[in-house]
Amino acid sequence: MDQAQSLREYMSRYNDKQQIPQSSRVITITSGKGGVGKSNFTLNFALALQGAGKKVVILDLDLSTANINILMGVSPRYSLIDVLYQKKEIWDIIQKGTYGIEYISGGLEIQDLMEFDQNKLWYFWRQIQKLQAYADFILLDTGAGISKELVDFILASDETILVTTPEPTAIADSYAVVKTVLQFSPQVPKLHLVVNRAQSYREAVETARTLKNACSNFLKIKLNSLGFLMEDDHVRKSVISQIPFYISYPNCAASKTIKQIVNTYLPDIDSSSLTVEPKGIRGFFEKVISFGKLTQ
Ligand SMILES: Nc1ncnc2c1ncn2[C@@H]1O[C@H](COP(=O)(O)OP(=O)(O)OP(=O)(O)O)[C@@H](O)[C@H]1O
Ligand SMILES: [Mg+2]
Numbered sequence: 095m096d097q098a099q100s101l102r103e104y105m106s107r108y109n110d111k112q113q114i115p116q117s118s119r120v121i122t123i124t125s126g127k128g129g130v131g132k133s134n135f136t137l138n139f140a141l142a143l144q145g146a147g148k149k150v151v152i153l154d155l156d157l158s159t160a161n162i163n164i165l166m167g168v169s170p171r172y173s174l175i176d177v178l179y180q181k182k183e184i185w186d187i188i189q190k191g192t193y194g195i196e197y198i199s200g201g202l203e204i205q206d207l208m209e210f211d212q213n214k215l216w217y218f219w220r221q222i223q224k225l226q227a228y229a230d231f232i233l234l235d236t237g238a239g240i241s242k243e244l245v246d247f248i249l250a251s252d253e254t255i256l257v258t259t260p261e262p263t264a265i266a267d268s269y270a271v272v273k274t275v276l277q278f279s280p281q282v283p284k285l286h287l288v289v290n291r292a293q294s295y296r297e298a299v300e301t302a303r304t305l306k307n308a309c310s311n312f313l314k315i316k317l318n319s320l321g322f323l324m325e326d327d328h329v330r331k332s333v334i335s336q337i338p339f340y341i342s343y344p345n346c347a348a349s350k351t352i353k354q355i356v357n358t359y360l361p362d363i364d365s366s367s368l369t370v371e372p373k374g375i376r377g378f379f380e381k382v383i384s385f386g387k388l389t390q
Pocket of ligand 1 (some may be wrong): 127132134236237323327330
């Protein structure tokens with residue numbers, strides 16, 4: 095029996111014994127092109143979800159330039175690596191940001207998980223289980239670029255939010271993300287689109303239309319438009335002050351749009367949860383580990 099298989103068996107035995115009261119929903123936030131506003135969106139979306147009464151944990155999976163913590167003005171002490179190496183409890187590695195947002199630094203290559211013995215993996219798994227019952231939403235902030243690891247994250251998540259700007263390069267890279275994911279699996283979890291840094295509403299609509307049409311005509315994939323964020327200097331100012339714009343400028347255009355996105359998104363997922371149960375963080379790692387095994 096290989097490691098991934100034995101881990102899966104363990105997971106199902108463990109799950110049977112533990113009545114997990116609720117399932118976290120895992121959302122990957124990504125783009126093809128770097129610097130389009132993923133991390134700012136992730137953090138402020140998390141704050142707006144929290145404002146609507148949801149428990150949110152951000153998992154920073156941007157291994158090269160992880161910077162959500164900088165946007166929040168905190169420095170992470172531990173990462174998921176410490177759960178594996180140091181037997182830290184999941185509660186020890188959750189960093190509380192100043193605004194109540196909880197944050198976990200990934201610090202982990204999926205490959206790392208494949209190199210551990212069963213005892214370590216099972217311990218890791220038990221810790222991940224705790225998160226499942228703890229958070230309503232786990233937002234994964236990813237780095238720039240299209241990698242196999244990103245494809246795995248998208249396929250293992252419950253939903254993905256693609257962030258693009260109106261620049262043709264950003265649109266092309268977002269399209270490339272969807273196309274690449276499809277090369278690995280015909281079954282793609284729900285994909286949402288956020289247009290960021292538009293100069294006008296018209297430009298945002300045109301950007302969404304271009305990308306949605308390309309995905310629908312050439313890839314037969316439907317993108318759900320979540321919202322349009324305009325170019326807003328409050329975003330840059332909030333990065334400089336290291337206070338998220340949703341907190342420092344609650345009435346700026348970007349904050350209002352984020353709030354509006356949450357207001358339309360939450361009722362939508364409440365109705366879809368009746369038919370599709372989220373796989374959650376448990377399902378996420380289960381899938382990611384098995385993908386890793388397949389490509390070894
Ligand atoms: N709506 C906006 N209006 C004005 N400036 C913005 C907006 N969104 C993002 N920016 C600017 O873009 C910069 C990059 O944003 P952010 O770090 O969120 O991008 P990213 O996609 O996470 O980048 P990376 O790919 O490097 O992780 C911000 O520091 C900010 O100055
Ligand atoms: Mg980022």
